[in-house]
Amino acid sequence: MTGLLPAALGGFALGLGLIVAIGAQNAFVLERGLVRNHVLAVVLVCSLSDALLIAAGVAGLGNLITGAPGAVRFVTFAGAAFLYAYAFLALRRAFDRNALAVRGGRLMSRQAALATVLALTFLNPHVYLDTVVLLGSLSARYGTGAEKAAYAGGAMAASLVWFAALGYGARLLAPLFRKPAAWRVLDLCIAAVMAALATGLLVSGG
Template sequence: MTFLIPAASGLAMGLSLIVSIGAQNAFVLRQGLRREHVLLCVAICAVSDVLLIGVGVAGFGSLVAGTPWVLQVARFGGAAFLAAFGFMALKRALKPGALSATDAPGARRSAGRTGVALTLLGLTWLNPQVYLETIVLLGSVAAAQGQQEGPAARWYFGGGAMAASVLWFSALGAGARLLRPLFARPAAWRVLDGAVAAMMFTLAALLVLRPLQG
């Protein structure tokens, strides 16, 4: 039962990092509300986090932290992507015709599976904060767990963090449909897209104005 403490620590830390309002979560929530490609979104987010956490636990956190130019490239590239996504959300919020009270699969032309996948991959892999949280931060804590409890403990910790990601995105995608009565009105979609646009612009500005620190 020695794996329980590091695994629980990884689960708690993983949830504390991922359960927040961000670009990735906002997109999954919107797709869940629309019931469009929800499983694909959950799979992309969960698999991406599992891979990144695995890289961090394997010991690449210190490597990334030692190459600041990588973070700088990701910083400005991620800011540009977030700003572009923000403009798309703002356009949806300002254009009533883009919203419908029956916003559901087939109700109007929606993004295809490829478009959804590419957008979510961009929101995930072009966000430098994801690398800092998964590879650098979780990787560093996992390494500390390994030094204190033994080599296996870091993988128990990493496994807990991976489980946190899978559980959260599964709950977000599946639970979004409980909010559908609220979003049966176009005004609610305007508020959601307006909030998403503001969030994207804020995140993009923070990436540009606030230097990343590993």
């Protein structure tokens, strides 16, 4: 018998390892944290979305994804298009003096922020592969329902801890981002990350 605590710790460690990797979600949460714009809502949506996908994976729905290549391909191309668009906006903002100088230019409505983070989450096929397929399939090593639930809970907790730390910890960098040059560097990095992710989706999905 594995035990509940080892199962929970295993889920936490694996979940954290998958989530911490540089990605579209993380870049967006960091940006919202820096401008202190709907941080709680964005963090909760990211965490709850991960929790939903993790629960689906542990429940055995990973086979539906691996058995539906057409749906995966659609999400891949839609996600790549969205990421390229986001990269373009970040690149344009990097060379817009007004956007660099005025914090208000980076603020979003709650609806826009939530719509963006939902798109960054559910239009990324890697999210499904990491949470539903990978985390879900590895739950098979835990024999009992209670152990699987503990494993899923650990992975969900890792998501909440990471996004909360990223969103609220970003304010520690606020003194650095008083200079427009720092925002330019961030926007260029975001543009590069988004474009690289989009290209990676097309290469892997093609």
